[in-house]
Amino acid sequence: MGLFSRRGERKAARAIEPFTGMDQLTDLQAPPFGLGFRREATDLTTGSTPAGRRYRKFRYAYSGGLSRFSGSVLVVDLPFSLPDVFWTNASRNRAGIELGGRIGCLQHQSLRVCSADEKVAKQVFEAVADPTMDLAMETHGPVDLSVDRDHLVAIDVPPSDQLPEFLAGLDRIVDALSTAVPRRLNLPPRIERHGFYGHDDWEYQLQGDRALVREFGLPVRPQGRIEDQLTCGCAGVRMVSFNYTWLSESAARTQLTRGMVMDSDRQSEPICAFILDSRLPDLSLNGEELGAVVKLGNFRFADNFQLRSVDPQQAYQLFNERVQEWLLETHPYGWTARGNVIRFHVPTHDASVVAECEAILHGWLDRIPPASREQLGLPEMPALAR
Numbered sequence: 001m002g003l004f005s006r007r008g009e010r011k012a013a014r015a016i017e018p019f020t021g022m023d024q025l026t027d028l029q030a031p032p033f034g035l036g037f038r039r040e041a042t043d044l045t046t047g048s049t050p051a052g053r054r055y056r057k058f059r060y061a062y063s064g065g066l067s068r069f070s071g072s073v074l075v076v077d078l079p080f081s082l083p084d085v086f087w088t089n090a091s092r093n094r095a096g097i098e099l100g101g102r103i104g105c106l107q108h109q110s111l112r113v114c115s116a117d118e119k120v121a122k123q124v125f126e127a128v129a130d131p132t133m134d135l136a137m138e139t140h141g142p143v144d145l146s147v148d149r150d151h152l153v154a155i156d157v158p159p160s161d162q163l164p165e166f167l168a169g170l171d172r173i174v175d176a177l178s179t180a181v182p183r184r185l186n187l188p189p190r191i192e193r194h195g196f197y198g199h200d201d202w203e204y205q206l207q208g209d210r211a212l213v214r215e216f217g218l219p220v221r222p223q224g225r226i227e228d229q230l231t232c233g234c235a236g237v238r239m240v241s242f243n244y245t246w247l248s249e250s251a252a253r254t255q256l257t258r259g260m261v262m263d264s265d266r267q268s269e270p271i272c273a274f275i276l277d278s279r280l281p282d283l284s285l286n287g288e289e290l291g292a293v294v295k296l297g298n299f300r301f302a303d304n305f306q307l308r309s310v311d312p313q314q315a316y317q318l319f320n321e322r323v324q325e326w327l328l329e330t331h332p333y334g335w336t337a338r339g340n341v342i343r344f345h346v347p348t349h350d351a352s353v354v355a356e357c358e359a360i361l362h363g364w365l366d367r368i369p370p371a372s373r374e375q376l377g378l379p380e381m382p383a384l385a386r
Helices: 118-139 160-178 211-215 251-259 299-302 312-318 323-330 351-366 370-375
Strands: 036-046 053-065 071-090 104-108 111-115 144-155 202-206 225-234 237-247 266-287 307-309 337-345
Touching: 071 118, 071 160, 104 118, 111 118, 118 144, 118 160, 118 266, 144 160, 202 237, 211 225, 211 237, 225 266, 237 351, 266 312, 266 351, 266 370, 299 323, 307 312, 312 370
Parallel strands: none
Antiparallel strands: 036 053, 053 071, 071 111, 071 144, 104 111, 202 225, 225 237, 237 266, 266 307, 266 337
16 A cells, blocks of 8 residues: 555546566566566466466566566465465565565574564464475475465476476465464455555556656656656645656767667666645755755764755754654655655666655655644645555
8 A cells, every 4th residue: 555545536547558478467466576667477377286276387577677587486376365475495585575564574494484464474484384394395495485365476486397296385385374374354455457566556657748857847858758657646745756768869879870779778867756735845855955054953964964945944843853863764865845846866766766755755744743734734644554
């Protein structure tokens, strides 16, 4: 779920499907699914485990952003449902699992079980510990498994000659899990679509609205494009994030002779911004040089952040002691507020970066005193979701 509540009305968005071979995988939404801007599934085969459970096996890849994945995946249908839970005896947890919310892990020896639900993590750990370690010994390698609602997902499946034993091992894990599943679970409804993990409220477009170039005051560049646009209409806040790309000057000069454009010919600028229904005094935190430097009397804060504002008195309220201590704990990306637009200064365009900025904005506004928030017309913040 997103951090802000939805607006009462939402304009329709036309999503351009960037995903190849994904038509049969809309029911899979936890990592490695729900990550990256480019997703591809190939070599899909189906079959049954020794116990008669349906499985799908395929090659899966995602890219476009900070992380990427490419490997074999096997998905077994389950006769029950669980909240997302991940376990492995590999050295690292599966990428992206933290995007679903605050997550905790239980570990004994090399086996580690992670879930946002501590009770579920403990029950799953007790159930799968022995059959998972047995499977790891049989396959002579790390095991990386998860439950995605009513599917058991296995990453880096062994080669075909070891597949029968691997499927039998997965059956034993499913049998062990079935005895540990909590009864009367109230899981939220799931909309089957290719979204972003932990952010059902985000809308995605491969090619975004070129009007954003003018809206954000970006220079008009040769073959400029708005790519991988993420938007979210929320109560009092509209999120807009995208990658602005254009043809480099050297590529523009050689294009006529070469006759083609490659990815390396394009330069880019990431944009991550939040547009409020209300206005703030122009200010920046490790951002643009505007107004005057505001000294809050906190030497630790001054060593880590430069706060500037056209209204220093208001800045004292917006960056009170509670805000300062929180910023020193979180060390967020800097941002600049001009009028009703808050733009974060991010190094790249990535769903995890956008999620972090969304959480930063929520955390900041939530710590502003109610009187100041009411005076500025800032949105009322819901309870923290993460």
